[in-house]
Amino acid sequence: MTTTPASTPVEVDGAHPVRSVFRLLGRYRSRVIPSVLIFPIKDSPQWLMPVVTASVIDLVVSGGPLNQLAFWAAVAFVALAQNYPTHVLWTRLFMGAVRQSGADLRNALAARLQSLSIGFHTSVSSSILQTKVVRDVENIELMLQQVTHAVLAQAMVITGALVVTAITMPYFLPVYALTIPIAVLMRSLLAARSRRRNEAFRQDVEIFASRVGEMATLMPITRAHGLEETAQARVAEGAEGVRTSGYELDMLNGRFQSLSWVVLQLLSVGCLVTAAWVAITDPGTITAGQVVQLSAYFGLITGGITQVLMLWPIASKGIESVRSVAEVLAEPDLEENEGKAVVTTVTGDLRFERVVFRYPDARHPALDGIDLEVAAGETVAFVGPSGSGKSTLLNLALGFIRPTGGRMLLDGVDAATLDLRTYRRQVSVVPQESVLFEGSIRDNITYGLGDVSDEQVRKALDDANAAEIIDALPDGWDTVAGQRGARLSGGQRQRIAIARALVRNPRVLLLDEATSALDPESEALVRDALARLMRERTTLVVAHRLSTIRGADRIVVLERGKIVEIGRHDDLIARGGRYASLERAQQVPE
Structure with missing residues (x-):
C-alpha cells in the first residue's frame, strides 16, 4: 500500500x-x-x-x-x-x-x-x-x-x-x-x-x-x-x-x-x-x-x-x-536561488567586474579585483601556481559560490539576480577525474535528461572517441560501469564524461585539469574529443600542463588571486613574463 x-x-x-x-x-x-x-x-x-x-x-x-x-x-x-x-x-x-x-x-x-x-x-x-x-x-x-x-x-x-x-x-x-x-x-x-x-x-x-x-x-x-x-x-x-x-x-x-x-x-x-x-x-x-x-x-x-x-x-x-x-x-549555508529569475536561454557571455572572493576565516582573498570579459564561443584558459585562484574562478563561473565583492554578469545580467540552477542546466563540466555512478554506461551518459534517442547517444560517443569502448564491451552501453566507474580506465571514464557533456549540447563548458591524469595515448584521444566538444561553446579551461592550452583564444595568468597577464600563447612567450617562466619550468631537458 x-x-x-x-x-x-x-x-x-x-x-x-x-x-x-x-x-x-x-x-x-x-x-x-x-x-x-x-x-x-x-x-x-x-x-x-x-x-x-x-x-x-x-x-x-x-x-x-x-x-x-x-x-x-x-x-x-x-x-x-x-x-x-x-x-x-x-x-x-x-x-x-x-x-x-x-x-x-x-x-x-x-x-x-x-x-x-x-x-x-x-x-x-x-x-x-x-x-x-x-x-x-x-x-x-x-x-x-x-x-x-x-x-x-x-x-x-x-x-x-x-x-x-x-x-x-x-x-x-x-x-x-x-x-x-x-x-x-x-x-x-x-x-x-x-x-x-x-x-x-x-x-x-x-x-x-x-x-x-x-x-x-x-x-x-x-x-x-x-x-x-x-x-x-x-x-x-x-x-x-x-x-x-x-x-x-x-x-x-x-x-x-x-x-x-x-x-x-x-x-x-x-x-x-x-x-x-x-x-x-x-x-x-x-x-x-x-x-x-x-x-x-x-x-x-x-x-x-x-x-x-x-x-x-x-x-x-x-x-x-x-x-x-x-x-x-537548519543549516543556513544555502546556495541562494529561490525566488530569483529563471534562465531559459544562455548565449555564453561571461563578465567579471572587480570580483573579490574571500573564504571564511581566510587572511587573504582567493580572488582580488578580477576584471575579465569572456565572449560567447571563446576559449579562455587559466594558469598559475597552486592557490592562485583558478578553481575559485571556475566555481564562481558555475555559481557554486558568489562574489564577496564586485559582481559577475551572465549574458549581461547580474548573476546575483538569477536562479543559477537553471543556468547550470546549459553548462557542462569535465573534471580531472570523472565520477560515474553504479549503473549502465548509457544511464551515465544520459543522467538527468529523460528521453534521449539512441542516435543522440551514439553520436555523442563517436564525437567523444568512446564508441570503441562501447563496441568492445559484451553488453555495449548496457554494461554496468561499476561503482564510481571502477570497471573502466581513467581515459575511458574521461571519454564517457565527454560524451555525457556532448549529449547535453551545453552553451558553457568548464574543463578542470581534464587530461592531467592520463597517459599520452589516452590524453591524445581525450584532447581530440575535447576539441570537438569545445566548438562554438564558451569554454573555460584550468590547466597545469601548458602544452594542453596553446590553442586557447586567450590565456589568463593568475597569481595570488590577481590577473598578471592575458594574451595568446605566442604573444605571452614573446613577452617573456610570468607565463614564459612557467613554460620554461615545464620544458623537459634533452
Whole structure:
C-alpha cells in the first residue's frame, strides 16, 4: 500500500525534538488518529484478563455457577481473538505513517543537501552526511515503532486498572498512585546524563564514519606507500572512541534499567502483601479473586512502566538523532536561488567586474579585483601556481559560490539576480577525474535528461572517441560501469564524461585539469574529443600542463588571486613574463 507524501514541508527543530516528532507524525494525522483510537480495543485483553481471572477464581472458591464460567470464557475468547485483526490494522495505519515520515525525512535531507553551498559540502565529510540520512532516520523510526507502542499499551493498562479498581476497590487507588511519581523521578534523574552520553556517542560514531570514508578514499595512496598500519591505527582510534562512549552509555542505561526494575517489583510485592493482609485480617472486605486482580494489575502497571523505562535508551537515541537531522535541515549555508529569475536561454557571455572572493576565516582573498570579459564561443584558459585562484574562478563561473565583492554578469545580467540552477542546466563540466555512478554506461551518459534517442547517444560517443569502448564491451552501453566507474580506465571514464557533456549540447563548458591524469595515448584521444566538444561553446579551461592550452583564444595568468597577464600563447612567450617562466619550468631537458 502506497501513501502520498504530505504536502507540508518537513520541519525539525533541534531545540525541541519531541515537539518535532509530534509535528512529523501530524503530517499523517488521518492515519495516526485512527490507529490511536483502535489501540484501546486492540489492547483490551491487557486490562480485561485480570478481571476474568479474578471472576473465575471467585467462581471456583464459591463453587459455581457454571453458566457464569462459560460467560467469562466467552469474554476472554472474544477479547483475545479480536487482537489479531485490530493489531494488523493498527500496524498498517501507524507504521505506514512512521515509514512514510522516515521517507519524508530522507527526502528532505536529500533536498537540503542539494540546496546547501559547495562550501558546506567541502567542509563536512560525506560519510557523516550518509550517517545522518541512513542511521539517524532509522533511529527515529525505531523510536516511534517501539516506544509509541509501549507508551500506548501502558496508558491503556493504567486507565483500565484505575477504572476497574475505582469501581470495585476504590480504597486501593493510592497504592497505584505511587508508581507514577517514582517513574517520573527516576526518568528525570537520568535525562540530563543520558542526553550528554547519547550526544557524545553520536559524535564519536560520526567521527568514526568519517575516518572509514577517508580510509576507503585514500586506499590507493595508503597501499602505494605501505601505510596500511598507519591507516588501520587511525581507524582503530576512532573505533576505540565509539567503544568507550558506547560502553559508558550502556553502563548508564544498565544501572538505570536494573534500579527501575528492582524498585517497581518491590512495589508490586508490597501491593500483593497489602491486599493479602486486608483479606486475612478483615474477611469479606476483599475476595481471593480480587487479591489476584489487584496483584495482576499492579504487576501489569509496574511491568509496563519498567518496559517504558527500559526503552528510554532507544528513545534517547531517537531524540539525539532528531537533533542530528535538524543540524542539516537548519543549516543556513544555502546556495541562494529561490525566488530569483529563471534562465531559459544562455548565449555564453561571461563578465567579471572587480570580483573579490574571500573564504571564511581566510587572511587573504582567493580572488582580488578580477576584471575579465569572456565572449560567447571563446576559449579562455587559466594558469598559475597552486592557490592562485583558478578553481575559485571556475566555481564562481558555475555559481557554486558568489562574489564577496564586485559582481559577475551572465549574458549581461547580474548573476546575483538569477536562479543559477537553471543556468547550470546549459553548462557542462569535465573534471580531472570523472565520477560515474553504479549503473549502465548509457544511464551515465544520459543522467538527468529523460528521453534521449539512441542516435543522440551514439553520436555523442563517436564525437567523444568512446564508441570503441562501447563496441568492445559484451553488453555495449548496457554494461554496468561499476561503482564510481571502477570497471573502466581513467581515459575511458574521461571519454564517457565527454560524451555525457556532448549529449547535453551545453552553451558553457568548464574543463578542470581534464587530461592531467592520463597517459599520452589516452590524453591524445581525450584532447581530440575535447576539441570537438569545445566548438562554438564558451569554454573555460584550468590547466597545469601548458602544452594542453596553446590553442586557447586567450590565456589568463593568475597569481595570488590577481590577473598578471592575458594574451595568446605566442604573444605571452614573446613577452617573456610570468607565463614564459612557467613554460620554461615545464620544458623537459634533452
